[in-house]
Structure formats: C-alpha cells, structure tokens
Amino acid sequence: xxxxxxxxxxxxxxxxxxxxxxxxxxxxxxxxxxxxxxxxxxxxxxxxxxxxxxxxxxxxxxxxxxxxxxxxxxxxxxxxxxxxxxxxxxxxxxxxxxxxxxxxxxxxxxxxxxxxxxxxxxxxxxxxxxxxxxxxxxxxxxxxxxxxxxxxxxxxxxxxxxxxxxxxxxxxxxxxxxxxxxxxxxxxx
Amino acid sequence: xxxxxxxxxxxxxxxxxxxxxxxxxxxxxxxxxxxxxxxxxxxxxxxxxxxxxxxxxxxxxxxxxxxxxxxxxxxxxxxxxxxxxxxxxxxxxxxxxxxxxxxxxxxxxxxxxxxxxxxxxxxxxxxxxxxxxxxxxxxxxxxxxxxxxxxxxxxxxxxxxxxxxxxxxxxxxxxxxxxxxxxxxxxxx
DNA sequence: AATAGTAACTAACAAGTGTTAGTTTATTGT
DNA sequence: ACAATAAACTAACACTTGTTAGTTACTATT
Numbered sequence: 001x002x003x004x005x006x007x008x009x010x011x012x013x014x015x016x017x018x019x020x021x022x023x024x025x026x027x028x029x030x031x032x033x034x035x036x037x038x039x040x041x042x043x044x045x046x047x048x049x050x051x052x053x054x055x056x057x058x059x060x061x062x063x064x065x066x067x068x069x070x071x072x073x074x075x076x077x078x079x080x081x082x083x084x085x086x087x088x089x090x091x092x093x094x095x096x097x098x099x100x101x102x103x104x105x106x107x108x109x110x111x112x113x114x115x116x117x118x119x120x121x122x123x124x125x126x127x128x129x130x131x132x133x134x135x136x137x138x139x140x141x142x143x144x145x146x147x148x149x150x151x152x153x154x155x156x157x158x159x160x161x162x163x164x165x166x167x168x169x170x171x172x173x174x175x176x177x178x179x180x181x182x183x184x185x186x187x188x189x
Numbered sequence: 190x191x192x193x194x195x196x197x198x199x200x201x202x203x204x205x206x207x208x209x210x211x212x213x214x215x216x217x218x219x220x221x222x223x224x225x226x227x228x229x230x231x232x233x234x235x236x237x238x239x240x241x242x243x244x245x246x247x248x249x250x251x252x253x254x255x256x257x258x259x260x261x262x263x264x265x266x267x268x269x270x271x272x273x274x275x276x277x278x279x280x281x282x283x284x285x286x287x288x289x290x291x292x293x294x295x296x297x298x299x300x301x302x303x304x305x306x307x308x309x310x311x312x313x314x315x316x317x318x319x320x321x322x323x324x325x326x327x328x329x330x331x332x333x334x335x336x337x338x339x340x341x342x343x344x345x346x347x348x349x350x351x352x353x354x355x356x357x358x359x360x361x362x363x364x365x366x367x368x369x370x371x372x373x374x375x376x377x378x
Numbered sequence: 379a380a381t382a383g384t385a386a387c388t389a390a391c392a393a394g395t396g397t398t399a400g401t402t403t404a405t406t407g408t
Numbered sequence: 409a410c411a412a413t414a415a416a417c418t419a420a421c422a423c424t425t426g427t428t429a430g431t432t433a434c435t436a437t438t
Contacts, residue, residue, distance in 0.1 A: 024211055041416050155344050155347075232427070233386075
C-alpha cells in the first residue's frame with residue numbers, strides 16, 4: 001500500500017496552475033518548477049500530463065454523481081432537494097476550488113475518459129431536470145421554461161469556484177442558505 | 190479604406206476554434222487548415238495570434254461597457270435596469286456566441302491588453318453592484334447579501350453562451366423575459 | 379502595357395513541447 | 409552492513425509551436 005503523498009502534491013500543484021492558465025497553457029516544466037524539481041522527475045510519480053487532468057476531473061465528476069444520488073434518495077420536497085443540491089455544490093467547491101476550474105473549463109481536453117465524463121455530466125443534468133419537473137408537477141415550482149430554470153441554477157452553481165476563494169471567512173452554511181434563497185425566491189421585494 | 194473581409198474571416202474562424210478548445214490549444218496551423226490555406230498565409234492579414242485574441246475580447250468587452258453606460262443613463266427603476274442588463278447580455282451573446290467563450294475563458298492569455306481588460310471588467314461589475322445597491326436603498330430589492338446577488342446574476346448571464354446555441358428557434362425577446370423573471374422572482378410558486 | 383495590391387505559396391528558424399533512458403543520491407527496513 | 413526503494417538528476421528524442429523571408433500568381437487601376 002503506497003502513501004502516494006508525492007503524487008498528490010504534484011496533482012495539487014498542477015490543479016492550481018491549471019486554474020490560472022488552463023490545462024493547455026501549463027507545461028510539465030511549469031509544474032516541476034513550481035515544486036522546485038525538474039520536469040523529468042515528475043514521471044517517477046505520474047504517468048502523463050493527461051493522467052493528471054483525468055485524476056482532477058473524474059474524481060470531482062464522480063463526487064457530484066454520488067451526491068446527486070443521495071439527494072434523489074432523500075424523501076423531501078422538490079424545493080428541499082434543490083437546497084440539498086446547492087449544499088452539495090458549495091461543499092465540493094469549497095473543498096476543491098481549484099479543481100472546479102478544470103472541471104468547468106478543461107474537460108474537453110480529456111482523451112480516453114471524455115465519453116465517460118460526458119455521460120456523467122449528462123446524467124447529472126437529467127437528474128437535476130427531473131427534480132425541477134417533479135416540483136412543477138407537484139405545484140411547488142412555477143411552470144415556467146424548464147430549460148431556462150435549469151440553465152440559470154446550474155450556471156450559478158458551476159461558477160461558484162470563481163467567487164468562493166474571495167471570501168476568507170467562508171461560512172458554508174450561510175452561503176448555502178443565502179444562495180438557495182436567492183435561486184428559489186429571487187431578489188424581488 | 191480597406192474592406193478587411195479576409196481578416197474578418199480569419200478572426201471568425203479562430204473564434205469558433207477558440208470556443209471549442211481554448212486559445213492555447215488552437216494553433217495557427219489549425220486556423221489555417223480550417224480555412225484551407227497554409228499557416229504562413231494568415232500573416233498577410235493579421236499581425237499575430239495574440240492580436241486575434243485581442244480583437245475578439247476587447248471589442249466584446251467594450252460592447253458591454255457601452256451597453257452598461259446606456260443602462261445607467263436611462264431613467265427607470267432599479268428592477269427595470271436589471272431587465273435592461275439581461276437584455277444587453279442576451280443581445281450581445283446571441284450575436285457573438287463563440288466570442289463569449291473567449292471573453293469568459295481566455296482573457297488571462299491577453300498580454301499588453303490584460304490590464305485594460307481587467308479595468309473594463311472591474312468597472313462593469315462595480316456599475317452592476319451600484320444598481321443593486323440603489324435598488325436595495327429604494328426598497329425595490331431585498332436587503333440580502335449584495336455580493337451573492339451580484340455573483341448569482343452575473344454567473345447566469347456570463348454562461349449564456351453555453352445555452353444559447355442549443356436553441357435553434359431563439360426568440361431573444363422571450364428569453365430576456367423569462368430570464369429576467371427568473372433572476373428577479375426566483376422559481377418559487 | 380505597366381503598376382500596385384491582394385493573397386496565396388515553400389522553406390526554414392529558434393524555441394518550446396511531452397516524454398524516455400539511464401544514472402545518482404538519500405533514506406529505510408532487515 | 410546490505411539491499412531495496414523513493415526521488416531526484418542530466419541528456420536527449422522527436423515533434424510542434426509561432427513566426428519570418430522570399431517568391432509567385434491573379435486582379436484591378438492607371
């Protein structure tokens with residue numbers, strides 16, 4: 001059983017750099033330099049640049065998939081399910097702020113795992129859509145354009161990684177509360 | 190007076206490719222190939238790859254700056270101003286779907302013009318913030334966390350480019366209407 | 379017919395790319 | 409003390425990158 005701490009350090013460093021400049025603009029020499037070693041040394045711990053991206057994106061995508069599963073199984077109202085989804089996004093994003101940038105912006109650079117990623121994403125969106133649909137059916141949610149509601153909420157949740165790091169004193173509970181309220185009730189007085 | 194149609198074709202082609210893979214991952218040979226010519230031929234019309242990015246991003250950023258100016262000068266309620274901002278985003282995004290991807294994801298690859306871009310962006314956000322602030326003061330908008338409201342609305346508006354192309358039968362009027370309603374009143378019944 | 383402008387080409391460059399091979403050094407468990 | 413492992417190194421590879429130089433062909437204006 002390996003501890004793999006060095007490998008994790010590399011992935012962590014790469015994740016930070018990927019957020020700043022994107023996967024394609026970051027070179028193996030950039031990653032090595034940030035760690036104070038030579039590029040060739042990275043290959044004692046990782047298989048390829050592509051594998052780093054894969055590790056970052058797929059693990060996050062699976063976290064979302066698992067979280068959505070839990071939300072679906074919980075026996076609460078549709079509105080409450082939406083609140084749980086907001087909480088899920090806040091939690092994952094707060095723990096992996098940098099990685100969320102890759103998930104959002106570099107997924108198209110996945111090679112072998114691209115199809116798998118797209119499958120996870122499509123399924124996630126479809127589950128989200130179904131929760132909204134159910135809410136409309138049960139008269140908890142306004143019967144407005146389904147896709148626009150989905151798009152609007154997902155956009156905000158997916159962009160969270162851009163805002164969260166700015167708050168030093170992040171209270172995830174409070175953020176979840178405020179954000180849910182805004183997405184559900186709007187800003188009108 | 191030059192017509193520059195060829196230059197515009199190059200920028201248009203590049204914009205499309207930039208949206209698919211990002212600025213860094215698109216090569217001059219990619220752009221040339223998409224036009225059926227050789228990479229060196231591009232330089233008869235453009236100065237550099239960097240200048241292409243500059244053209245795409247700065248012109249869009251200035252469009253937003255100008256639009257915001259108009260909104261500020263209009264003598265309507267704060268809520269109505271927000272509706273005008275939504276309309277501005279929908280209009281620009283519908284006209285430049287591909288370019289919006291660069292504006293959102295590749296601005297950090299700007300070189301000489303990076304500071305200018307950041308200035309435009311900061312000013313835009315500050316103006317947006319002031320409209321919300323005024324709305325709260327005049328009791329049109331709930332007195333909730335200002336930054337979260339700003340973040341939430343901007344995220345949705347900035348992500349519009351990802352959804353708009355999926356709608357073939359885009360009715361910008363209707364989209365603006367639905368989106369404004371959602372952002373202002375939420376989804377609660 | 380001569381000129382200028384537009385737009386393509388081939389060939390080449392210097393620098394940078396991800397990655398491999400082979401080696402050295404330090405640490406750790408027996 | 410020995411062997412094994414982890415983790416770094418140098419050197420090099422084949423390929424790709426943005427870009428320049430110099431040239432050729434076509435078209436429109438004088």
